[in-house]
Amino acid sequence: xxxxxxxxxxxxxxxxxxxxxxxxxxxxxxxxxxxxxxxxxxxxxxxxxxxxxxxxxxxxxxxxxxxxxxxxxxxxxxxxxxxxxxxxxxxxxxxxxxxxxxxxxxxxxxxxxxxxxxxxxxxxxxxxxxxxxxxxxxxxxxxxxxxxxxxxxxxxxxxxxxxxxxxxxxxxxxxxxxxxxxxxxxxxxxxxxxxxxxxxxxxxxxxxxxxxxxxxxxxxxxxxxxxxxxxxxxxxxxxxxxxxxxxxxxxxxxxxxxxxxxxxxxxxxxxxxxxxxxxxxxxxxxxxxxxxxxxxxxxxxxxxxxxxxxxxxxxxxxxxxxxxxxxxxxxxxxxxxxxxxxxxxxxxxxxxxxxxxxxxxxxxxxxxxxxxxxxxxxxxxxx
Ligand code: LLP
Numbered sequence: 001x002x003x004x005x006x007x008x009x010x011x012x013x014x015x016x017x018x019x020x021x022x023x024x025x026x027x028x029x030x031x032x033x034x035x036x037x038x039x040x041x042x043x044x045x046x047x048x049x050x051x052x053x054x055x056x057x058x059x060x061x062x063x064x065x066x067x068x069x070x071x072x073x074x075x076x077x078x079x080x081x082x083x084x085x086x087x088x089x090x091x092x093x094x095x096x097x098x099x100x101x102x103x104x105x106x107x108x109x110x111x112x113x114x115x116x117x118x119x120x121x122x123x124x125x126x127x128x129x130x131x132x133x134x135x136x137x138x139x140x141x142x143x144x145x146x147x148x149x150x151x152x153x154x155x156x157x158x159x160x161x162x163x164x165x166x167x168x169x170x171x172x173x174x175x176x177x178x179x180x181x182x183x184x185x186x187x188x189x190x191x192x193x194x195x196x197x198x199x200x201x202x203x204x205x206x207x208x209x210x211x212x213x214x215x216x217x218x219x220x221x222x223x224x225x226x227x228x229x230x231x232x233x234x235x236x237x238x239x240x241x242x243x244x245x246x247x248x249x250x251x252x253x254x255x256x257x258x259x260x261x262x263x264x265x266x267x268x269x270x271x272x273x274x275x276x277x278x279x280x281x282x283x284x285x286x287x288x289x290x291x292x293x294x295x296x297x298x299x300x301x302x303x304x305x306x307x308x309x310x311x312x313x314x315x316x317x318x319x320x321x322x323x324x325x326x327x328x329x330x331x332x333x334x335x336x337x338x339x340x341x342x343x344x345x346x347x348x349x350x351x352x353x354x355x356x357x358x359x360x361x362x363x364x365x366x367x368x369x370x371x372x373x374x375x376x377x378x379x380x381x382x383x
Pocket of ligand 1: 228303363
């Protein structure tokens with residue numbers, strides 16, 4: 001909910017802009033940190049969800065590590081001041097330069113996604129006279145029951161090493177003198193709202209951990225990835241149920257003495273702390289449809305066009321008593337998929353009204369593009 005003071009302030013800012021509620025972010029981070037602490041779980045923030053500087057500063061101050069998926073993210077994490085011993089580097093396609101830079105930064109661990117990658121990291125580390133810590137990202141073939149496009153842990157997905165390649169992987173690890181095996185890593189998908197999915201994941205993690213231990217490998221780290229979803233339909237239910245989430249892992253994961261459990265949360269930490277604020281440029285009342293045309297489009301927020309993702313849309317200029325009309329809410333980009341919502345019930349809307357698209361803190365600003373030679377999106381913070 002926005003206060004009258006917020007709305008008056010928004011009227012003087014150049015739209016469209018991402019509006020960040022840093023106080024809410026702070027509360028969400030504190031809730032996650034205290035829920036994780038109960039079990040001594042370690043959290044790495046999945047930086048891909050949002051690498052806005054102010055957001056990163058808050059996350060770093062919470063003491064979380066950083067989960068990176070490119071050389072750029074590793075560099076940024078170090079620049080922002082994340083402890084290099086808490087930086088992990090995942091991704092199916094790490095380039096040699098990215099690996100070399102990460103080795104130079106002495107990061108905590110590479111989450112390795114293929115046998116070929118193991119060999120390359122071994123060679124590059126050996127050249128530097130270093131030992132690279134590696135965790136094996138295993139594709140556990142667990143269905144995350146989320147949108148097809150953000151499922152990562154099925155056999156058909158490109159991520160991780162498949163179970164049938166693990167014997168080769170173990171043999172390779174034994175041969176690679178410049179690698180130190182520290183554990184196993186999983187990430188089965190994003191926007192997971194059915195917590196039972198995580199029980200299934202725990203069962204598979206336990207099996208794979210035993211498999212490695214039976215072959216003489218010591219597992220120090222069980223990294224179960226991220227994926228905890230948020231409630232896009234109720235943005236006011238702002239802080240995810242971290243205690244329930246961590247309790248599942250505490251109950252179903254077999255953790256031996258001296259083993260650490262690591263998480264890589266992105267969306268759950270930052271998703272609700274931002275809205276995209278946009279202005280209505282035009283209202284077109286057709287025979288079959290009414291269109292609201294915003295000054296924000298898929299260039300500012302790509303999720304609806306890319307995944308048909310739902311974001312709650314509100315007309316924040318009109319009070320509750322206004323008459324309600326059904327609109328297709330669209331952007332100005334020359335693409336038919338540039339649509340934020342179809343048949344959205346909104347207060348009767350006029351040119352100049354402010355529209356809030358909620359829950360855009362994760363995979364919003366970071367996925368913005370300059371397509372159609374659009375300006376870089378603006379940003380504002382709560383005072
Ligand atoms: N760890 C790994 C290895 C990942 O690939 C991801 C996300 C995460 C952790 C964090 O997942 P989260 O806790 O945020 O669900 N752009 C899409 C989401 C892509 C997620 C990619 N990987 C969206 O807008 O829904």
